[in-house]
Amino acid sequence: NAGVTQTPKFQVLKTGQSMTLQCAQDMNHEYMSWYRQDPGMGLRLIHYSVGAGITDQGEVPNGYNVSRSTTEDFPLRLLSAAPSQTSVYFCASSYYARGETQYFGPGTRLLVL
Amino acid sequence: QQQVKQSPQSLIVQKGGISIINCAYENTAFDYFPWYQQFPGKGPALLIAIRPDVSEKKEGRFTISFNKSAKQFSLHIMDSQPGDSATYFCAAADRGSTLGRLYFGRGTQLTVWP
Numbered sequence: 516n517a518g519v520t521q522t523p524k525f526q527v528l529k530t531g532q533s534m535t536l537q538c539a540q541d542m543n544h545e546y547m548s549w550y551r552q553d554p555g556m557g558l559r560l561i562h563y564s565v566g567a568g569i570t571d572q573g574e575v576p577n578g579y580n581v582s583r584s585t586t587e588d589f590p591l592r593l594l595s596a597a598p599s600q601t602s603v604y605f606c607a608s609s610y611y612a613r614g615e616t617q618y619f620g621p622g623t624r625l626l627v628l
Numbered sequence: 629q630q631q632v633k634q635s636p637q638s639l640i641v642q643k644g645g646i647s648i649i650n651c652a653y654e655n656t657a658f659d660y661f662p663w664y665q666q667f668p669g670k671g672p673a674l675l676i677a678i679r680p681d682v683s684e685k686k687e688g689r690f691t692i693s694f695n696k697s698a699k700q701f702s703l704h705i706m707d708s709q710p711g712d713s714a715t716y717f718c719a720a721a722d723r724g725s726t727l728g729r730l731y732f733g734r735g736t737q738l739t740v741w742p
Contacts, residue, residue: 519671548729555637557717557734558672573729605671616662617730619671 517541519620521606527626528596536591536623538606546609547589548617551575551602558605564589596627631655632720634733641740647705649736651718654699658720661694662730663703666715675716676703708740 522537540547548563550573560573564583578600580592589608593600603624607617634651641647651661662677678685678692678701685692691704705712718733 550732555734557634558732560729563729607671616674616677619664619673621671622669 519606519608519618521604521620521623523623524621525624525626527628528593529628530597532596533592533594534596536593536604536606536625538589538591538620539587540589540606540608540618541587542608542610542618543586544608544610544618545586546617547583548573548607549579549581549589549591550605550607551600552605552622553602561591561604593625596625598627601625601627630734631731632718632733634718634736636736637734638737639739641708641738643708643710643740643742645708645740647703647708647712647738647740649703649716649718649738650700651702651720651733652698652700653720653731655720655722656699657722657724658731660721660723661692661701662719662721663690663692664717664719664732666717666735668714672715672717705738708738710740710742713738713740 519540545566549561550558559575562581564570570581603622605622606620609615609617663675664672665675666672676687689706694701715735715737717735719730721730
């Protein structure tokens with residue numbers, strides 16, 4: 516099992532550009548989520564999904580869109596990047612939604628100029 | 629509003645010493661308290677977790693102490709080693725809710741000096 520994979524590992528964007536951060540898992544997990552990690556702020560939930568076709572907002576959803584067409588994939592879209600979105604983004608998955616062990620990907624480091 | 633408060637933000641311990649990280653919560657519905665460990669350039673990984681029916685859980689050099697009445701829990705790392713240098717996150721979840729999402733503390737950066 517590859518676990519949770521994320522691409523790209525690093526990305527530089529200009530303000531206003533759009534991009535998609537990819538996340539995939541091969542563990543047949545129902546629950547997937549996106550976090551951003553900023554110094555001193557911990558891990559903040561952006562969006563999450565409890566299954567294919569079902570998504571919802573976390574605590575910092577503004578500026579991000581998600582969709583879940585398959586169990587395996589959960590891409591995160593930045594429609595118009597802003598410098599405030601400079602961060603490290605982690606995707607995570609778990610078999611059950613209810614607080615079970617979450618498996619994190621290696622992260623995507625995003626710099627918005 | 630921060631659901632889980634973690635302290636200290638950073639911690640420096642000498643090799644062989646005890647590292648202690650504390651967390652507090654307000655939501656009495658929380659019933660699952662994991663700790664995640666994150667090394668530089670990596671994603672967080674589950675280290676140890678406790679449920680409120682026990683007051684302590686030990687796995688090797690890592691121990692969680694849980695005080696339900698005070699709504700506090702802590703991570704103790706005995707005989708701390710340089711390889712333990714990492715960022716530690718406490719978290720909490722209400723497994724009975726329809727979401728059961730994890731609420732993370734802001735993290736503690738631990739440095740263990742050789």
